[in-house]
Amino acid sequence: MLDLIINPFSTILLFLYQILGGNVVLAIVVFTILVRAATYPLTIKQQRSAKAMQELQPELAKLKEKYKNDREKMAQAQMEMYRQYGINPLAGCLPLIVQLPILMGLYRAITATLAATPNELLDLSGRLWVPQLSSVVPLENRFMWLNLAVPDPLYLLPVLVVITTWLSQRLIMPPTPSNGSGDKSADQAAQVSRQMMTIMPLMFGFFSISFASGLSIYFIGSNLIGIGQYALMGKVSIKNLLGRPSESAPVPAAKTTGPAEKTKHEPAVEAATEAPLKPKRGLSQPVVTAGKNKRPGVYDSRAERAKAKNKAKS
Amino acid sequence: MKTSRLFPASPYTLIALLLLVLVLAACSGGGADSWAGVSIDSDTGSIYVSYDKHVVAINPTSGATQWEYKNDDAKFFAVPVVHEGILYIGDYKGRLHSLNAETGEKLWVYAPEKDTLIGPFSLDAGDRVISGVAVDSNLVYFGLGSRNLMAVSRETGEEVWTFKTNHGVWATPLYVKANPDVNSVATVYVASLDHYLYAVNAQTGKELWHKDMGGAIPGQPAYDPVRNWLYVGTFVSEVIAVDLDTHQIVDRYEAENWVWGGPVYEDDVLYFGDLKGNLYALSVTDDGFKQKWKKPVADGAIRSTPLLTEDLIVVGSKDKHVYALKKADGASQWSKKTKGEALTELVFVSAGSEDTDSPAVVVAGTGDRERLLVAFVLATGEEQWHYNDKD
Structure with a gap:
């Protein structure tokens, strides 16, 4: 099954290496860009779904409070809410799961073409869709001081992997504050989220120390390209770096928004600024995000659908 | 009540992330398993196998362990080579170990010098x-996996x-003695993954x-003393023939897939x-x-150099089988299943004296530690003994 991914990836990587003048780092970077571009629809879908789930949090919290002693009813009400707003609660992580085999394929393609181990190189022979590309196997393994088939002896790449992974997480994902509401699950989620922010960069740093430095080039390239990609989508917030809530995270952003920025917001969010704990919308009201429809290329029809539904009801 | 869980906080997302970590650990490290390297001391008949972090000497008739040498921090991918009672083997940290082939005692270990930048x-x-x-x-003489050929003192x-x-x-270098008749110096022929075949002065390294x-050349060159070809x-x-006198390519033969194991030459047949x-x-x-004959023998890769006996050609395959064919026409003699992939060179152990009644066997190294070595009777393919590395 994984061969369906590894084989074309290995072929494409070798092809890029050949047409890019035998520059292996350039080939890996261009390869990463191509993969990012190919998975762009998934990224968008993940973003939208995550956003929608985020916006429903106040309503979910209310449901939890209301049905705190009846888990079954709570679950039913939750599902009803998801149904009403046209949200699939799994949609946020499904794209991530879909990307797992893609990532695995990438790693295998890079390590095999770099001849990181004899076993991996042995497997490569049956993977190439264009047999003529055998002439560039294995890829040149020398880049600056690095031997790309083995870990970086200076530990510079692992450090860069940790920094860029951390940066991309901080810039792309808004901080997850404990809401202080006493909602245990929300607090736990916030705690786990913070732990993951620490664990993931260290984990990738560990991979970088342990495996071929060609992989580290991919990690770093992927992180930087990811930051660039999210920046183009308007999802990167420098404020996240400082641990401040982001504008792209609507509710916490409302707490810190200055007057000049307020004018950009929808009334519903402004109301949230003044009375953050007070519910703004009932279940029958659509969720409207600050500036959502103003963002070029991003249009969420759910709010429109919910509005139309409410109109029809009234 | 407000939370700003974008995506890390979702339990599904956390599961996916942890899955990613596990998968990466599994698939990145999976390729690091070594394969068994097998060789035989033609003088004593002892068999030597290198696998994972150790080298073991084995009795060729019983499969019993004679001695074991453990390397603490690096695996062995290389095949052990015995010469005049000394065993040489390189490890996965670029070191070369020299051992007494009879006792397994360490004589010396060569470790390449590293210029340190700051501290370690x-x-x-x-x-x-x-x-x-x-x-x-x-x-x-031995090659390094990322580049260069090294020469170290035997003593x-x-x-x-x-x-x-x-x-x-990755190919074992080929040493050819000086030939005063043609005024040639002792030469080491080095096949590299950089596509080049090099001839190097054995004394000076020039x-x-x-x-x-x-294309990359991963296997040891075969020498044809009759024509002075490689x-x-x-x-x-x-498969390419190179004239060592003119340094020109004489002929090329196109196979169906990569040729990893070096070819073997015998009596005008390759x-x-x-x-x-x-x-x-x-x-x-x-x-x-x-072309004399060509046979689709195995369902998996044949990586090693074939073993030639008097009548047979024997090879192991990634498909976990060992195959024996007639040298004359490629007709199948027998094929036997091994539990693990048979990726390395096989060795031939000739029949013992009439007293010991041990038949000639071929010994295959496999990727399965419970049957790391399997000895097959050459004539029939019956299993004679196997060596369990887990014992």
């Missing part, structure tokens, strides 16, 4: 040894010279000449396998190659 930090990433060694009266293990290549040397083969297999699925599982026999004339 070095610009040199270190290297690994995947090739076997070639030995002459003074020096031991002391001190580095004598380094010959630079532009990629790894390059004599090189030739582009058009044969190499490449990753562009070719035998080799490819990674698609085919075995080939080429007649060699002064004009070049002519």
Whole structure:
């Protein structure tokens, strides 16, 4: 099954290496860009779904409070809410799961073409869709001081992997504050989220120390390209770096928004600024995000659908 | 009540992330398993197997362990080579170990010097040894996995010279003695993954000449003393004959897939396998190659150099089988299943005296530690003994 991914990836990587003048780092970077571009629809879908789930949090919290002693009813009400707003609660992580085999394929393609181990190189022979590309196997393994088939002896790449992974997480994902509401699950989620922010960069740093430095080039390239990609989508917030809530995270952003920025917001969010704990919308009201429809290329029809539904009801 | 869980806080997302970590750990480290390297001391008949982090000497008739040598921090991919009672083997940290072949006692270990930058930090990433060694009266020659050929003193293990290549040397170097008749010096032939076949002065380490083969050369060249030709297999699925007098390519034969294991030459016939599982026999004339026979033998790669006996050609395959065919026409004699992948060279153990009543066997190294070595009776393919590395 994984061969369906590894084989074309290995072929494409070798092809890029050949047409890019035998520059292996350039080939890996261009390869990463191509993969990012190919998975762009998934990224968008993940973003939208995550956003929608985020916006429903106040309503979910209310449901939890209301049905705190009846888990079954709570679950039913939750599902009803998801149904009403046209949200699939799994949609946020499904794209991530879909990307797992893609990532695995990438790693295998890079390590095999770099001849990181004899076993991996042995497997490569049956993977190439264009047999003529055998002439560039294995890829040149020398880049600056690095031997790309083995870990970086200076530990510079692992450090860069940790920094860029951390940066991309901080810039792309808004901080997850404990809401202080006493909602245990929300607090736990916030705690786990913070732990993951620490664990993931260290984990990738560990991979970088342990495996071929060609992989580290991919990690770093992927992180930087990811930051660039999210920046183009308007999802990167420098404020996240400082641990401040982001504008792209609507509710916490409302707490810190200055007057000049307020004018950009929808009334519903402004109301949230003044009375953050007070519910703004009932279940029958659509969720409207600050500036959502103003963002070029991003249009969420759910709010429109919910509005139309409410109109029809009234 | 407000939370700003974008995506890390979702339990599904956390599961996915943890899955990613596990998967990466599994698939990145999976390829690091070594394969068993097997060789035999033609003087004593002892069999030596290197696997994971140890080397074991085994009695060829019973399969009993004679001694074991453990390397603490690096695996062995290379095949052990025994020469005049000394065993040489390179490890996956670029070191070369010299052992007493009779007792397993360590004589010396060569470790490449590293220039440190600051404290323990070095610009040199270190290297690994995947090739076997070639030995002459003074020096031991071996390739490094990422680049270069090394020559160290047989006595002391001190580095004598380094010959630079532009990629790894996974093929065991070939040492050819000086020939006063043609005024040639002792030469080490080095096949590299950088596509070049190099001829290097064995004493000085200076390059004599090189030739582009058009693809990486992972296996040891075969020498034809009759014509003074060399044969190499490449990753562009070719077997190439090179005239050592003119340094020119004489002929090329196109196989169906990569040729990893070096070809073997005997009586004007060249035998080799490819990674698609085919075995080939080429007649060699002064004009070049002519296909004698070609057989689709295995369902998996044939990586190693074939073993030739009096009548048979025997190979192991990634498909977990060992195959024996008639040398004359490639007709199948027997095939036997091994539990693990049989990727390395097989060794031949001749029949014992009438007293011991032990038949001639071929010994295959496999990737399964419970049956790391399996000895098959040459005539029938019946299993004679196996060596369990887990005992």
